[in-house]
Amino acid sequence: MRANFIFSEVWIGLRRNLTMTIAVIVTVAVGMALLGIGLxxxxxxxxxxxxxxxKVELSVFLCKKNDVFPACKDKPPLTDDQKAALKQTIQSMPEVERVDFEDQNQAYENFKAQQGNSLLLSVIQPGDLSESFRVKLKNPDNATAVSESIQGQTGVANIVNQRQILDTYFGFLSKLRNMALGVAILMVFAATLLIGNTVRLSAYNRRRETGIMRLVGASNIYIQLPFVMEGVIAGLIGGVFAAVLLIVTKVLLFEGIQSYMAVPLGWNTVAGVITFTMAVGVVICVLASFITLRRYLRV
Amino acid sequence: MIHFDNVTKVYTNQNRPALDHVSVDVDKGEFVFLVGPSGSGKSTFLRLVLKEERPNSGAIHVAGKELSRLSNFKVPHLRRRIGCVFQDFRLLPNKNVYENVAFALEVIGKPRRFIRKVVPEVIELVGLEGKAHRMPDELSGGEQQRVAMARAFVNRPMILLADEPTGNIDPATSIGIMKVLDRINRTGTTVLMATHDAAIVDSMRKRVVELEDGKIVRDQSRGVYGQAY
Known part of the structure; x- marks a missing residue:
């Protein structure tokens, strides 16, 4: 095998089909970048x-004075004994791991920590906040059943399942991911067709050479390799552009919203994603080239 | 060297067979003319030897191998032992004489040192010494055919197939081409040449196999083009 010969053939092929090669590179780059972003x-x-x-808990808010929640209408706040009894009731449920009481002062402290120095903070007094039980469950999936049975108890204003808040947020991210992956699949499809077309043009341009190669007994791999290499090189260049796009996305987008994410996206993950998308890009190019060659290059 | 045993070839979408129960033997070192009108099956015969086509029935042995038993990936190795020359030369227009001949060796992975040694030798053998750096369009038809013969012979094949090699060349130049083929034949290479050129067949006095409608109608050693003339 003479690498020199193969590479000069590849170079000639890529140059002759420059516009198609660029189209392949761009499609692969965008497709792989979207795939990577999805991942x-x-x-x-x-x-x-x-x-x-x-960390997800159920927050069981209790009625305070003149509470507006329908469950609290015309009912006085619970006495300390009633609160202790309610805590005992909740504690005795088999699904519950731990119950903590948060009084108004604690609630105010937490609120302050969350809000910083906002305008809202200046008008809210500790007395405006509800007391609550923070219920930690053994299995967060059972939250609905537990909250339904607590809801019926006297003195309970409302129950917030923190999981639901998170789920909305995760749902949004999942939609974003699905969109990226959907477009990526379309781009991969387009890239496959483009590569097929490029290889076909290449095979047509070089039909004299391949005819003679066949005649003098060049092995199939020698005849096909330049075409496949064209696809691989275009795919690799596209992959490199995709990698650049992914790094830019990580720096500009993911690091920008990192403060909301609590868990940052590590460079390890980015490196893994880049490797994977490159491999996918090259494999797609090789497959597309081979399939087209079987149709347009008799050996 | 080439052995056809009751070979029939029918192309799809055609009723009449291109070759009809053909049996023939060509020994090592022989020079055989394959004659007959257009469509008589000469080219089909050559394509079958190269395993470019498969026969519908019958067995073909080339260089000791039964072609139907030869797996596809071994076909290139068969073709390395067979040289081919065509009416239309089939040279690469963007390569010069030397590069055209060297191409045949490059694509079968021969080392560069070997190529540098044998290509000038074979260019001299076909009588093109001093023209190694000419481009094909700077050469006459006869000279282009010599390049094609050099390319076919550079890997020292056991068999040389020539499909009307003088078809595009004037009679005077054809004599030169035939001399080169004869020279190649004298090195021990079996030569099988399909042709319409009666004058050449008559002057060479070699074995003649005549095909008509896919059948062998004559097989004569030291024959002439047509018996009737």
Missing amino acids: MINSQVSSMTGYWVD
Whole structure:
């Protein structure tokens, strides 16, 4: 095998089909970048889910004076004994791991920590906030059943399942991921067709050479390799552009919203995603080249 | 060297066979003319030897191998032992004489040192010494055919197939081409040449196999083009 010969053939082929080659590179780059972004969102979501699921609690808010919640209408706030009894009831449920009481002062402290120095903080007094039980479940998936049975108790204003808040957010991320992956699949499809067309043009341009190669007994791999290499090189260049796009996305997008994410997206993940997308790009190019060659290059 | 045993070839979408129960033997070192009108099956015969086509029935042995038993990936190795020359030369227009001949060796992975040694030798053998750096369009038809013969012979094949090699060349130049073929034949290479050129066949006095409608109608050693003339 003479690498020199193969590479000069590849170079000639790529140059002759310059416009098609550029089209292939751009399609592969965009397709692989979208695939990579989808994968990055995916890994972000799963690491965040892992992080948050452990921390998710049910917040059981209790009625305060003149509360507007329908469950609290015309009822006085619970006495300390009633609160202790309610805590005992919740504690005795088999699904519940731990119950903590948060009084108005604690609630105010947490609120302050969350809000910083906002305008809202200046008008809210500790008395405006509800007391609550923070209920930690053994299995967060059972939250609905538990909250339904607590809801019926006297003195309970409302119950917030933190999981639901997170799910909305994760749902949005999942949609974003699905969109990226959907467009990526379309781009991969387009890239496959483009590569097929490029190889076909190449095979037509070089039919004299391949005819003679066949005649003098060049092995199939020698005849086909230049065409496949054209696809591979275009795919690799596209992959490099995709890698650049992915790094830019990580720096500009993922690091920009990192403060909301709690779990940052590591460079390890980005490196893994880049390797994977490049491999996918090259494999697609090789497959597309081979399939087209079988049709347009008799050996 | 080439052995056809009751070979029939029918192309798809055609009723009449291109070759009809053909049996023939060509020994090592022989020079055989394949004659007959257009469509009599000469080219089909040559394509079958190269395993470019498969026979519908019958067995073909080339260089000791039964072609139907030769797996596809071994076909290139068969073709390395067979040289081919055509009416239309089939040279690469963007390569010079030397590069055209060297191409045949490059694509079968021969080392560069070997190529540098044998290509000038074979260019001299076909009588093109001093023209190694000419481009094909700077050569006459006869000279282009010599390049094609050099390319076919450079790998020292056991068999040389020539499909009307003088078809595009004037009679005077054809004599030169035939001299080169004769020279190649004298090195021990079996030569099988399909032709319409009665004058050449008559002057060479070699074995003549005549095909008509896919059948062998004559097989004569030291024959002439047509018995009737």
